[in-house]
Structures are given as C-alpha cells and as structure tokens.
Amino acid sequence: MITELQTITARVLSEKFDCPTEPSSVAVNLTKDDIEGDYTIVLFPYVKRLAKNPIELGNLIGADILSALPSAKSFNVLKGFLNISLSDDYYKTLLKGISEDADYGRRSRNGKKVMVEFSSPNTNKPLHLGHIRNILLGWSVSQIFDEMGYDVIKTQIVNNRGIAICKSMLAWSEFGEGATPESAGVKGDHFIGKFYVEFETKFKEEYKAWQENDAGQVVYQESKKTDQSQEEFFKAYKNTYFNTHSELGGKSKEILIKWENGDKDVLAQWNMMNDWVYAGFNQTYENMGVHFDSMYYESDTYLLGKKHIEKGLADGVFYKKEDGSVWIDLEDQKLDQKLVLRSDGTSVYMTQDIGTVEQRYEETGAERMIYTVADEQDYHFKALFAIMKKLGAPYSDGLHHLSYGMVDLPTGKMKSREGTVVDADVLMAEVEEEARASAGERGELSELNEKEQEQIIDRIAKAALKFFILRVTAKKRMVFDPKESLDMQGQTGPYIQNAYVRIASVLRKQEGKIGDHSEYIELKEEELSLIKELAKYPDILESSAKHYDPSNLANFCYNLAKTYHRFYHEVRILTAETEAAKNFRLDLSIQVAKVLKRGMYLMGIEMPERM
RNA sequence: GGCCUCGUAGCAUAACUGGAUAAUGCACUUGACUACGAAUCAAGCGAUUACAGGUUCGAAUCCUGUCGAGGUCACCA
Numbered sequence: 001m002i003t004e005l006q007t008i009t010a011r012v013l014s015e016k017f018d019c020p021t022e023p024s025s026v027a028v029n030l031t032k033d034d035i036e037g038d039y040t041i042v043l044f045p046y047v048k049r050l051a052k053n054p055i056e057l058g059n060l061i062g063a064d065i066l067s068a069l070p071s072a073k074s075f076n077v078l079k080g081f082l083n084i085s086l087s088d089d090y091y092k093t094l095l096k097g098i099s100e101d102a103d104y105g106r107r108s109r110n111g112k113k114v115m116v117e118f119s120s121p122n123t124n125k126p127l128h129l130g131h132i133r134n135i136l137l138g139w140s141v142s143q144i145f146d147e148m149g150y151d152v153i154k155t156q157i158v159n160n161r162g163i164a165i166c167k168s169m170l171a172w173s174e175f176g177e178g179a180t181p182e183s184a185g186v187k188g189d190h191f192i193g194k195f196y197v198e199f200e201t202k203f204k205e206e207y208k209a210w211q212e213n214d215a216g217q218v219v220y221q222e223s224k225k226t227d228q229s230q231e232e233f234f235k236a237y238k239n240t241y242f243n244t245h246s247e248l249g250g251k252s253k254e255i256l257i258k259w260e261n262g263d264k265d266v267l268a269q270w271n272m273m274n275d276w277v278y279a280g281f282n283q284t285y286e287n288m289g290v291h292f293d294s295m296y297y298e299s300d301t302y303l304l305g306k307k308h309i310e311k312g313l314a315d316g317v318f319y320k321k322e323d324g325s326v327w328i329d330l331e332d333q334k335l336d337q338k339l340v341l342r343s344d345g346t347s348v349y350m351t352q353d354i355g356t357v358e359q360r361y362e363e364t365g366a367e368r369m370i371y372t373v374a375d376e377q378d379y380h381f382k383a384l385f386a387i388m389k390k391l392g393a394p395y396s397d398g399l400h401h402l403s404y405g406m407v408d409l410p411t412g413k414m415k416s417r418e419g420t421v422v423d424a425d426v427l428m429a430e431v432e433e434e435a436r437a438s439a440g441e442r443g444e445l446s447e448l449n450e451k452e453q454e455q456i457i458d459r460i461a462k463a464a465l466k467f468f469i470l471r472v473t474a475k476k477r478m479v480f481d482p483k484e485s486l487d488m489q490g491q492t493g494p495y496i497q498n499a500y501v502r503i504a505s506v507l508r509k510q511e512g513k514i515g516d517h518s519e520y521i522e523l524k525e526e527e528l529s530l531i532k533e534l535a536k537y538p539d540i541l542e543s544s545a546k547h548y549d550p551s552n553l554a555n556f557c558y559n560l561a562k563t564y565h566r567f568y569h570e571v572r573i574l575t576a577e578t579e580a581a582k583n584f585r586l587d588l589s590i591q592v593a594k595v596l597k598r599g600m601y602l603m604g605i606e607m608p609e610r611m
Numbered sequence: 612g613g614c615c616u617c618g619u620a621g622c623a624u625a626a627c628u629g630g631a632u633a634a635u636g637c638a639c640u641u642g643a644c645u646a647c648g649a650a651u652c653a654a655g656c657g658a659u660u661a662c663a664g665g666u667u668c669g670a671a672u673c674c675u676g677u678c679g680a681g682g683u684c685a686c687c688a
Contacts, residue, residue: 040631047668471625479623497650505648506648543627570652574647
C-alpha cells in the first residue's frame with residue numbers, strides 16, 4: 001500500500017507539476033491515532049519546491065489518489081499532511097489474506113546462512129542476569145532471522161581454559177576432599193563456582209598475611225612510589241604478587257603449564273570438572289528453553305589464527321616489531337595500533353578470534369555472523385571486523401556485533417566481588433514462585449492435574465521474565481528490578497498471554513466450524529484497529545531483523561494484545577448481533593491468536609491455553 | 612586525558628529511525644464483575660525530552676559546546 005501511494009504521488013508530482021520525484025523519496029507514514037485517516041503523505045518538501053499552498057496541493061494529489069486507488073475511501077489535508085482513509089472492504093481483504101496464510105510473516109528460505117553466537121560463558125562461574133539478557137537476545141535474533149528466511153546456526157564458544165579454571169581446580173584439589181556435585185547435592189556450575197570463590201578467599205588471606213610480614217614490607221618500601229599509601233600500593237601490586245610471590249598463584253600457574261603441556265592427570269581433572277559445569281549449564285539452558293546447534297571450546301580454538309597472522313604479514317596487512325611481536329595499524333579507522341601476536345609468538349584474544357571466524361566460515365559457509373556480546377567489547381569487535389576487512393575476508397561485511405547494554409540493579413552495577421550478582425537459576429526460581437502464588441490465588445487451574453499446572457506456571461513465569469528483558473532496546477543499558485520482573489499485570493508477558501488465553505477460551509465455547517462472514521460489511525472501530533495492527537506484523541519482523549533487535553517485536557505483541565483486550569470489552573463475540581458478525585469476530589480472534597503465538601514464540605515465549 | 616555509548620513524568624520503558632498535541636506500564640485518585648475469563652477495561656493525576664546554541668517548513672532524534680552517568684584505552688579473555 002505504501003509503495004502504491006508513493007508511486008501515485010510521484011506520478012502526480014512529475015506529470016502535473018513538472019516536479020520529477022522518486023517514488024521511494026515520498027514520505028508515507030501511518031496516520032496518528034487521533035487523526036482521521038490510515039496513511040499520511042508528508043507534503044512539506046513539495047510545498048517548498050513548488051511554492052504552492054499545501055492545502056491546494058494536498059487536495060489535488062488526494063483527488064488523484066482517490067480516482068487511481070479503488071481502496072481509498074476519502075482524504076483530508078491538515079497543515080502539510082495528506083491523510084488517506086481506506087475502505088472497510090480493503091481491510092476485510094487484508095484480513096482474508098492473513099487468514100489464508102498459515103505462516104503469516106514467515107519468508108520462504110533464501111538459502112543464506114547466518115551464524116549467531118550467544119551465551120559464551122566462563123566455566124568457573126554460573127550464569128547470571130547478564131547472561132540471561134545475552135541468551136534471550138541471541139536466541140530471539142536467531143529465531144527472527146530464521147523467520148526471515150535464513151538458515152540459522154546457533155552457537156556458543158565456551159571459555160574453558162586459562163588461569164581462572166586452574167584456580168578452581170587447585171581449590172578443589174586442596175580443599176575439596178574429593179567431593180562431587182552429586183555428593184554435595186549442588187548443580188555442577190554452582191559447585192565449581194564455589195571453589196573459584198574459595199580460591200579467591202584463600203588467596204586474599206594469603207596476600208593479607210604476606211603484606212603484614214617482613215617480606216611484604218620490604219617489597220613495599222623498595223617499590224612504592226612517593227606518597228603512595230600502603231593500601232594503594234598493595235591494591236595495585238596484587239597481580240604482580242600473584243605472579244611472583246604467591247604460593248597459591250604459583251601452584252595454579254603450575255597447573256596451567258601442565259595443562260598446556262598435555263599432562264595426563266591435569267587434563268583428566270580438567271575434563272571431569274568441565275563436564276560438571278557443562279551439565280549445570282545445560283540444565284539452565286533447558287530451563288530457559290534454548291539450545292545450540294554447534295559448540296566451540298576455547299581449548300580447541302585458542303591456538304587458531306597464527307597462520308592467518310603469517311599470511312597477513314606476507315600481504316603487508318600486519319607488521320612486525322623488533323621484539324618479534326606482530327601488530328596492525330588501524331589508525332586510519334580511528335582505532336589504535338593493535339597487537340595480534342605476542343613477542344614470544346603466542347596468541348592473544350584477537351589472534352584467536354581471527355582464527356575462529358575463519359574456521360567458522362570454512363566449516364559452515366555462513367556469510368553473516370552475529371556476535372552477541374556486551375557493549376564493553378565494542379572496541380574489540382570494531383577492531384576485529386576492521387582486521388578481517390583488511391585481510392580481504394569475503395564475508396567481512398556480514399560480520400555484526402550484537403552489542404547490548406549491561407544490566408544494572410536498582411542499587412547500581414552488579415559486582416561479583418560485592419556479591420550483588422543475580423544468579424540465573426535463582427532468579428528463574430523466584431519468578432516461578434511468584435507465578436505459582438498468583439495462579440494459586442486465582443484458582444483457574446485447580447481442575448488440571450499437577451503436571452499441566454506446572455507447565456502453565458512455568459510458561460507464565462518465563463513470559464514475565466523474558467518479556468521484561470526483551471522489551472528494552474538491545475543496545476540500551478537497562479535497569480532490572482527483580483520485584484518488577486515478578487509483575488504479571490500491565491505491560492508484561494502474562495498480559496499478552498492473557499489475551500491469547502481469552503481467545504482460546506472463546507474458541508472452546510464455539511461449537512462447530514466457523515461460517516462465512518462476507519455479509520458483515522461495516523466494521524467497528526475496534527475491529528479495524530485490530531486488522532491494522534495485524535497488518536504491521538511483517539514489517540515489524542523485518543525491522544527487528546534489520547536492527548538485530550527483538551524489542552520492536554516485543555512492543556508490537558504488547559500493542560496487539562492491548563488492542564485485543566479493548567476489542568474484547570467493547571464487542572460481543574459469541575453473542576454478536578448477527579451470525580456474520582460472530583463469524584467475523586471469531587476469524588479475527590483466531591488471527592490475533594496466531595500472530596501473538598508466533599511473535600512470542602520468536603522471543604522464546606510459549607503460550608498457555610489457560611492460566 | 613583520547614575514543615565510544617547514554618541522559619525522556621516519582622520509577623521503568625516507547626516514539627514507525629527527521630513528522631502532527633511526546634506514548635505505555637508501575638505507583639497514586641476514581642469508576643466497571645449476575646457479563647464470551649477483572650492477570651481485564653474506562654477515566655484522572657503527572658514532561659520546558661539534562662542544559663545552551665545551531666541546521667530545518669518541522670528536532671527527543673542531526674551538528675557544536677557545557678554538565679552528568681557508564682564503557683574502553685593489557686604482550687588478560
């Protein structure tokens with residue numbers, strides 16, 4: 001419809017006013033709610049160019065549109081805006097189209113592959129609120145791309161190596177007394193996380209004791225800067241202490257070296273402990289309703305990329321310093337000089353990422369790759385993509401960093417050191433408890449068996465949590481109030497589910513097939529609004545994919561549900577004035593339910609049939 | 612300090628990506644269950660879109676400056 005209006009307007013302007021205009025340059029918007037009309041053409045640009053009265057110009061164009069476009073019913077001109085109203089018949093046809101399309105909004109397969117990376121946890125800590133946002137975004141964007149016709153490969157890279165995991169291993173060996181997640185009755189990831197924390201605690205004690213004894217004091221007196229307090233000095237010295245003096249630090253580094261040398265015992269312990277963690281993660285993923293198509297482990301990828309460095313050196317993309325380290329100059333992109341290989345020839349983070357991208361492209365042929373990573377890494381990905389472009393990677397334009405803002409608590413930032421991290425499992429359990437309580441109060445589920453009740457409660461709880469997070473524009477930093485995520489009323493996931501449940505309930509009471517409604521001609525305001533809302537859906541999907549942002553879709557689902565709730569209050573369905581009206585409203589309700597269910601599904605939210 | 616984000620009612624978020632009188636929810640005040648499900652609906656209260664300039668017919672949105680918040684500037688990942 002928009003293109004038709006653009007074409008006609010451009011033609012009128014070109015032919016009648018000798019004002020050549022590109023159809024695509026004509027601004028056509030949906031008319032504001034409180035103004036009569038459906039589509040609005042913005043006339044200001046032409047008013048100026050033609051030095052014409054906007055009302056006059058609008059009337060002329062409007063008249064032409066009316067005669068050229070059968071579905072146009074009337075028009076009005078307000079200031080420089082030409083508002084076109086479309087006929088009820090047009091909207092009935094629109095509904096018919098939606099009704100006949102079982103996969104409304106879904107595009108046919110385009111044969112292109114896109115790889116979406118998300119979650120990407122460390123194996124020494126359980127998942128937390130930040131991961132939840134990451135996972136929901138990654139999952140949802142994956143689903144939306146799938147809906148847009150892509151073949152999507154959902155993947156994650158697990159950071160399962162390095163000094164951090166060695167700390168957990170050491171703590172387990174020293175203080176674990178052979179315990180396992182099973183014997184302790186703790187989920188594997190939490191079990192390991194506990195040992196990581198224990199390491200840090202013991203290390204802190206050790207460091208503190210050292211500071212107070214002679215050895216520490218000597219170092220302080222010898223190495224301090226002038227005017228540096230003891231406290232400041234030791235804070236800054238912590239890493240050096242870990243690397244040079246600490247017994248615990250030495251032991252964990254020893255483990256790391258053994259790991260790198262392929263020591264059998266160390267690898268066995270590492271495998272065992274990682275398996276515990278993976279099992280824990282998988283439980284959380286399952287609870288969140290997500291899964292992955294492929295996995296990458298840093299232990300496999302951390303050496304990748306070196307050969308690309310060599311090739312880049314040969315091609316003159318990189319340069320070598322005297323000490324043997326390899327760099328790239330990105331100053332032409334307003335980025336800095338960036339290290340890509342250490343002087344001892346070992347990899348850095350960037351080396352590894354270069355290697356991993358190349359590997360993924362070789363393995364899958366994906367021409368687009370989306371990295372779901374928090375915005376603190378904006379710089380890193382800018383640099384990575386710039387490097388890939390300079391290396392001449394054919395897919396470099398298809399690389400995208402799905403950067404999202406950190407999640408803050410009402411009390412401020414989440415800090416693991418201060419114990420203010422919101423654990424993913426704990427949070428989900430809390431929301432579930434709240435959903436159970438409200439369901440219990442309402443009593444609608446009492447006739448169902450326990451298993452059915454639990455499934456519904458689970459869906460309501462997940463809807464509340466997921467919608468709460470996904471409705472916020474991805475790149476924006478957001479404040480997460482755990483209390484508000486427990487809300488089930490107002491602008492929430494359960495509100496949307498409720499609209500669906502109402503429809504399901506009406507349909508249960510309707511007996512027999514829904515008949516014809518072609519006789520129902522004059523549509524009510526509430527019915528028209530619903531069709532207009534439904535008609536937006538394909539555009540919403542497209543823009544969500546274009547901007548890598550499910551929040552469009554989330555807000556759309558809310559608006560559709562809201563429009564339906566209003567319709568439901570204003571209009572009788574099963575006891576409608578005529579049979580045709582009843583059939584029409586049933587059809588309309590079914591389409592709303594269909595779109596709500598699909599839209600929410602794309603965000604990983606399931607609809608209950610009752611609640 | 613350089614670079615990158617972001618400042619919208621008490622709070623949390625929208626605004627079709629430059630369009631009309633800045634929208635929604637929470638909270639607060641009212642009203643609507645003998646009604647196809649009240650996790651709902653209707654009405655009210657609440658904003659100089661951080662501030663100051665500029666561009667434009669038109670700015671929350673673009674440009675400049677100021678103030679404020681965060682991130683990042685590792686031979687860590």
